[in-house]
Amino acid sequence: DADVTQTPRNRITKTGKRIMLECSQTKGHDRMYWYRQDPGLGLRLIYYSFDVKDINKGEISDGYSVSRQAQAKFSLSLESAIPNQTALYFCATSDSGEYEQYFGPGTRLTVT
Amino acid sequence: QKEVEQNSGPLSVPEGAIASLNCTYSDRGSQSFFWYRQYSGKSPELIMFIYSNGDKEDGRFTAQLNKASQYVSLLIRDSQPSDSATYLCAVNKGFWAGNNRKLIWGLGTSLAVNP
Numbered sequence: 398d399a400d401v402t403q404t405p406r407n408r409i410t411k412t413g414k415r416i417m418l419e420c421s422q423t424k425g426h427d428r429m430y431w432y433r434q435d436p437g438l439g440l441r442l443i444y445y446s447f448d449v450k451d452i453n454k455g456e457i458s459d460g461y462s463v464s465r466q467a468q469a470k471f472s473l474s475l476e477s478a479i480p481n482q483t484a485l486y487f488c489a490t491s492d493s494g495e496y497e498q499y500f501g502p503g504t505r506l507t508v509t
Numbered sequence: 510q511k512e513v514e515q516n517s518g519p520l521s522v523p524e525g526a527i528a529s530l531n532c533t534y535s536d537r538g539s540q541s542f543f544w545y546r547q548y549s550g551k552s553p554e555l556i557m558f559i560y561s562n563g564d565k566e567d568g569r570f571t572a573q574l575n576k577a578s579q580y581v582s583l584l585i586r587d588s589q590p591s592d593s594a595t596y597l598c599a600v601n602k603g604f605w606a607g608n609n610r611k612l613i614w615g616l617g618t619s620l621a622v623n624p
Contacts, residue, residue, distance in 0.1 A: 437616070438616075439597075439614055439615065439616040439617060440553070440597070440614045442611065445611065485550075487552055487553075496541050496543075496601050496612060497541075497543055497555050497558050498555075498599075498612060499555065500552035500553050500554070501552060502551070502552050503550075503551070503552050505550075
């Protein structure tokens with residue numbers, strides 16, 4: 398079984414809709430991250446969490462919110478989706494003592 | 510100046526050749542350096558990490574780090590068509606950031622290995 402899972406894997410939604418992307422991990426890592434990736438713009442950090450009570454904004458948090466429900470679960474919400482949020486979204490995890498990150502398979506989100 | 514810079518490519522090499530991918534970084538306090546491989550539409554996959562100056566070898570891959578010159582490179586020996594992917598360089602933000610250290614990502618270099 399995959400160590401980091403994301404649901405859904407693909408989603409098409411309309412402008413203005415609320416959508417939640419979910420991430421679960423079995424690696425036992427404390428730190429979890431949400432990224433988006435757009436062609437030519439690379440990976441950009443949306444939010445990150447170092448433990449359940451520690452949530453931080455990344456470089457592009459506007460229009461997004463997160464919830465860390467447990468050590469193993471980190472959800473990303475788009476309160477009112479807009480077309481320029483169309484992207485590939487990745488969840489990642491890392492151990493508190495090390496910094497390499499392990500990625501989930503990604504969610505391809507399309508906002509029409 | 511971007512914090513982590515990579516040549517976008519594409520870098521094209523023939524099968525069996527050595528592919529050399531380079532990455533420069535701006536934060537002199539950076540201590541950890543990572544290479545990821547990403548196939549189109551897939552998630553980044555960790556290939557190697559390196560912390561100390563010099564070379565680190567793992568199979569066909571060698572990471573090279575030069576902190577004085579602030580660059581890290583990845584060599585892929587005996588390149589195979591299956592190595593065709595985008596290679597991402599990631600650098601930690603530096604010891605001064607303490608617990609807020611995060612990875613800073615380059616935009617990646619596209620590698621094409623031609624049969």
